[in-house]
Amino acid sequence: MTQWIKVCAQGDVANEDVMRFDHAGRTFAIYRSPSNKYYATDGLCTHEKVHLADGLVMDHIIECPKHNGRFDYTSGAAKGAPVCVNLKTYPVKVETGIVFINID
Amino acid sequence: MTEATYPRDYSLIGRDAKRAIGEGLANAQWYAAPIARARLKELMRRSDGPAIRDTLIWIAAFGATAGLAIYLWPSWWSVPFFLVYGILYGSSTDSRWHECGHGTAFKTRWMNDTIYQLACFMIMRAPTIWRWSHTRHHTDTIIVGRDPEISVMRPTVILKLIATYFAIPQTIAAFKHMFIHISGRLTPDEMTYVPEMERARVYLIAHIWLAIHFSVIAISLYLHSWLPVLLVGPLPTMYGAWVHVMTGQTQHGGLAEDVLDHRLNSRTVLMNPVLRFIYWNMNYHVEHHMFPMVPYHKLPKLYEEMKPFCPPANTSLFDAYREIIPAWLKQRKDPSYCIPRQLPEGTMAMICPIATE
Incomplete structure (x- = not known):
């Protein structure tokens, strides 16, 4: 059965920004795009396990704070060196002002 | 931590590489100044205009x-x-290589990539190799056995150090590596940080570069003129290198090895606008290492934000060399010596690995 996990209130993530969300020993990154849509990926860069929540969101790109590796957070696609492995993404929904992710 | 054994082994596959991993110095968590997220976001914001x-x-x-x-x-x-x-050819390209390699100089990716390739050719740094070596330099800054960009190894060899100001060892190494790469190989050290999928590009670029270098020599011979080789290739890289080595050696010169705090192993030096144009503000080096996503043109502002958490900056190149040269001389006999940094009251140095989450 699909399990939706409550993450935060809609306003907790600034527009065109990212926040960290830890749950059950795992860490995730929750994004709010400039068009006000929410996305979720694994929280650590696939290159050297740095928290992406400390990085910079530019349009649909998240840039890792340590080595400037870039991912498309809407698809998880790695956008070139030094990141070579895609990020895992997770479904997100917003209901009554609350952001949920499905991490099954 | 166990005591380091001297002389240190600076290769990436030797005794100190194993020690760094064993001691938790590799891929470790580093000190970061507590700058508010909102302010950091403003500083990290990209634009094409200044570059x-x-x-x-x-x-x-x-x-x-x-x-x-x-x-x-x-x-x-x-x-x-x-x-x-x-x-311009042999020194300003150091900072263009660096900033565009980070992808922070311009907002637009292709602009960073274009200037990166051009600067790499001029300063004779294989673009793929150096992209990855610099990635490692940021992960494990001045960690012996891990960082491929430690430029002054201890004990200091003064003659070799002087030769670097004319890019002599760098140029010899660049050609040696080009010949290794055109044979479809990497050095053992390079193999530790360049992923398999990137290697074909290394070999291809080595072929292209050698073809260009030989073509320039052929044109010079054909024209019976020194002009082509004085304008393109290793000669301008060498006769123009001294400014970037002079500024670049202040980044980490004489400071600590094997610490997890950029305030102890990196140096910020205040410089005049001409040098800062050539150097693209890399004199704010503690700031750059702690927050590499901040573009060069925002580093002076980041410096102001970080001041309360950092040792005082050196006030000039002269001021920096006044502590670096005696340290280099001392490190000839005592490689364990490093220049101590005075941290602001109330801030703790991070010198040992801590448990990561």
Whole structure:
């Protein structure tokens, strides 16, 4: 059965920004795009396990704070060196002002 | 931590590489100054404007100095123009390589990539190798056995150090590596940080570069003129290197090895606007290492934000070398010596690994 996990209130993530969300020993990154849509990926860069929540969101790109590796957070696609492995993404929904992710 | 054994083993596959991993110094968590997220976001924000402006000035300076040098050749009056051209070719390209490699100089990716490739050729740094070596340099800054970009190994060899100011060892190494790469191989150290999928590109670029270098020599021979080799290739890289080595050696010179705090192993030096244009503000080096996503043109603002958490900056190049040169001399006999840094009251140095989450 699909399990939706409550993450935060809609306003907790600034527009065109990212926040960290830890749950059950795992860490995730929750994004709010400039068009006000929410996305979720694994929280650590696939290159050297740095928290992406400390990085910079530019349009649909998240840039890792340590080595400037870039991912498309809407698809998880790695956008070139030094990141070579895609990020895992997770479904997100917003209901009554609350952001949920499905991490099954 | 166990005591380091001297002399240190700076290779990436030797005794100190194993020690760094065993001690938790590799891929470790580093000190970061507590700058508010909102302010950091403002500082990290990208734009094309400053780098386009600086690049237009840069290209114009190249054109003017090369044009006048060619026009006045073979008169001695051409020499000053060659000297300035050399600084543009062999020194300003260091910071362009660096900033565009981080992808922070311009907002637009292709602009970073274009200037990156051009600067790499001029300063003779294999673009793929150096992209990855610099990635490691940021992960494990001045960690012996991990960082491939430690430029002054201890004990200091003064003659070799002086030769670096004319890019002699760097140029020899660049050609040696080009010949290794065209044979479809990497060095054992390079194999530790360049992923398999990137290696074909290394070999391809080595072929292209060697073809260009030999073509320039052939043109010089055909024209019976020194001009082509004085303008393109290893000669301008060498005769123009001294400014980037002079500024670059202040980044980490004489400071601590094997610490997890950029305030102890990196140095910020205040410099004049001309040097900061050539160097693209890399004199704010503690700031750059702690927050590498901040573009060069925002580093002076980041410096102001970080001041309360950092040792005082060196006030000039002279001030920096006044502590670096005695340290290098001392490190000839005592490689364990490093320049101590005074941290602001109330801030703790991070010198040992801590448990990561």
